[in-house]
Amino acid sequence: MNTISTPVRRLDAVEKTAGFTKYIADMDFGDFLYGKLFRSTRARARICTVKKPSLPDGYYIIDKNDVPGENAIHMINSDWPVFADEFVRFIGDSIALVVGPDKKIISKILSEIEVEYEDIPAVYTIDDSLALKGGVLHGKDNCYGDYTTVKGDPESAFSEAAQIYENTYETGLQEHIYMETQGVVGLWQDGKVNIHGSLQCPFYVRHSVTPVLGVEEDGVRIIQAPTGGAFGGKEHYPDILTTALAVAVNKLKKNIKIFYEREEDIVNTVKRHPSRIKIRTALDIDGNITAMDVDSIIDGGAYESCSCIVLQRVVFHATGVYDIPNVKCRGRAVVTNNVPSDAFRGFGAPQASFAIESHMNHLAEKTGVGSLDFKARYFQKKGSVTNTNGEIHEEVKLKEMVAKAKAMSDYDRKVKEYGKSSSKGIGFSLFNHGGAFTGNGEKEIINARIKVRKLKDNRVEIYVSNVEMGQGLLTTFSKIAAHTLEIPIENIIFMQQDTELVPDSGPTVASRSILIVGTLVGKASAKLKKQWVDGEEITVWQEYEAPKDVIPWNQETLQGDAYPAYSWGVNVVEVEFDKITCEIKIIGAWNVYDVGVPIDRLVVEGQIEGGLVQGLGWAYLEKMEIREGRIQQRTMADYVIPTSLDVPVMENDFVLNPYEESAFGAKGAGEIVHNGGAPAFLEAVQMSTGTQFNSIPLTPEKIMESLK
Amino acid sequence: MKQKINFTLNGKSVSVETDPLKRLIDLLRDDLSMISVKEGCGEGECGACSVLLNNEIVNSCLIPVGTIIGASIETVEGIRESESGKRIIDAFAVEGAVQCGYCTPGMMVGAEWILRKYDKPTPDEIRVALSGNLCRCTGYDMIINAVETAAKRGLK
């Protein structure tokens, strides 16, 4: 029987495979100039002078003096300038944009711009930042954010504890390596700046470009181009390019392209926040957890971007899927002179999940209990109080998911047989992910609106601002509409995300697209079905409505329901340890998910598999070191992501758990899929080596060092 | 210093006057409109620029056109017109092997390459053959399945 979950061919699969799809670099915009950023070579310095060479005809250097409006990029805050003013804060900080027709001459000009810097002692580590080395960089304490949540009475619980166990977990940088590098094109058309780009959030770009140009919302037009992968790397980062681009196009009234080469992309774009999470647990005399104290610090890099929101996720997911009676969570995001960190799939939850899962494994070992059995005692249930004193409103199907995953992976046998003597290990992670913007953000910050428009020929257009970036949104939204309207999917037209064409239904982030916007598409389609008249044009608008049965969120105190619904996941990873080289071979992976109801099984499985591989890459292959502010792995030869030979064959299954408030019961899936790979991998490696590890990337070098 | 470079592109004779040190990817994309050939890294690491040169898969970002005189170059623009190409496109769609699509034309070239060599490639053989084509979205399983499916369908 065909349900919504029954896979269809993705609507864009044929044109993409056959090479018809035009990405931004494939598009013809007529005459254009190239733009390339001139960047700081210092991690922290005052700019004393900038000496520009004399320029040949047709070449320009655009800088802070050309900004008609504010020299500030409006993200959550506006600390990141379009062009560095007096200070530079990381190697790669934009100082100017060189524009012209020939790349070679642009390159020559870039090499001839002379900057006199006055170096300031730079901050490269969390500890240096907290110590305010070189003088405070941000606020009073170098913290972009400092949040604390308390549930119950952790202080008393700790004072009464029979045992206290503490450990610290660390995770490293991760670079998105979307296969299509950053690219934006600015056109002077209709008397204003028009920007086409590989983007996740056209309206974020409009929001940041308009104050820079000093114009109203309709003073710029932003148009999405098909996007070759993003993973959070095109959520805010394009704002850095588009603001500089807009200033140049506005001044020169010419078309300009900024395309990143791969090395430029790896070295200068935003990264996943490195984390250091200390978890302290109080146990009673029977080895039961009575309290936890989680202290998380993330490295936000040189500018805030969305560090505070990532930090919130780190804090809200601090105890994972466990209902701990007394919990204190503190999180800080600190400034450093490293490349800025920003959104990356999971957005703080992978870091938190890594820490809590590893910690629970260590507690289990310490108390002599199998890790899964230990964890199962604390599984959240419907009605469980969260760390922000909200509630889990849905049925929690972890037990069923665990049973499925165990059966699929033959876990029970392997966990008995495997270990140091066999050099084999199997790891099991459990995790969740709150869908959509935190708390009341969907209403207060976004307030999504969408429209569907029935044409006279009975085809239906969908107008949303959420983009197809590989996650299958074009197909799943079309499915939601088609199934609701009971018309063939071929009759659905997914309109291009053009800020002059579509309403703002919010950014393509936070695992909100299906959950929030897909729901609006479903509701609008249902309304349209009721009003349907063959041969007539009908438009239906739909606006976001906050779910009713939630505990209201207070953004000041961080109390209440942080998220309306959670997706849940279980990953099992099997490894083999090579004693000679300390290399790990991943020989199997099994994944079970509760995403409510998958809008398309194959689409969600694609996310599951891709997310797991990306999470595993982060766990053991993707090493990125920064020395004196300079990234050491600068090419795809040195920053290695998994190849087809680095990954196991994966097996996936679902547990259905429809969410009442959404279209067809679907919940988010885009990010949760990255939350479980690393801790499952780590547990498996620990089993196979008989050694405890607390940080990733867990490279063979690190394993060897720990085994000494 | 321009030179005449003659070769065949997707079965048709081509003659261009160009710098022999120009990269093949640039000639294909900029001068011959073969936009299926994508630049993912410019250093031969990712395979997004894969084309067939005399039936063998190569990275066009590393090839100066002065070295392809008389050669047969095939891109997805050509491969998609053949029965094999159509089978591959269909298999990719059916198996969920396409997400953002940026690596996909390169994967298609890889698939065509393998299927010309093997009637019944095993999953391991497919993985080795595609080990130079990187994908960040799919985790590879569905792509491997797609090539297997295309092979099976081609056996009738």
Next chain:
Amino acid sequence: MSVSYRPESLDELLSLMSEKDLIPFAGGTDLMVQNAGVDGPDFSKDVVFLAHLKELKEIKREGNNLIIGSAATLSDIENHDDVPELLKKAVSEIAAPALRNRGTMGGNICNASPAGDSIPPLYVLDASFRLLSCKGERVLKAEGFFKGPGKTDRQKDEILKDVIVPLKEWNIRKYRKVGTRAANALTKCSITAAAKTKNGIIDDLSIAFGAVGPVIIRDKNIENKLIGLSVHDVKGKIDSIISDYSTVIVPIDDQRSTAVYRKKVCLNLLREFLKEHFSREM
């Protein structure tokens, strides 16, 4: 702006090489990356293409030697029946198929990266390198040919014509490359080893380590300590052999790996090789 030449014959190539200071360009998979410019490659000198010359692509037997043309691609070598197993294995793990279809062993050799993967087997197999110019030919052994990272004894007017690989009968072979990932990987360290035993005696032994020194590490003095021994006498010598190699393996820290790791892994691989093949009772 560099000029490129495409000689029609080997003679024309040698003429050009003697007249001008040219970069010999075979597959170009290293050269195109090293000389990447802003708008296409940017070479410091003029370039001469040579991969199309039939005389440089042949792989053929000559008596007890296999002659491998410098412009034979890594794929050609990987798929050729007569190529010794050790060399075949090493070549098959270089980069990825698309690069092996263009890259040549000649290029891998003349690029002389300490991590060049075809080179250690050539040391172990006692290969010779034939350099050719208008003035004539010179044949060098590996030790005389490789001078340091990126440096060989090839003179400006010379090309590497081919590699002469003796087809010895080894009955014990080992090759293992440890890379940054399972495929398409740069080498952190590697071991290539070959031995011939007869009636329980080690007749011949050859061991080389890659990516752990400015050139490939091969030490005949240490090998000679084992040659002539009976197989089960080796067991007592393993620790001292490991210790000997420990002094000649001199890796560095870089963005791919650490000196400590590379050294330890090499010695682990060596111990595994010696234990596996030489310490059992016959």
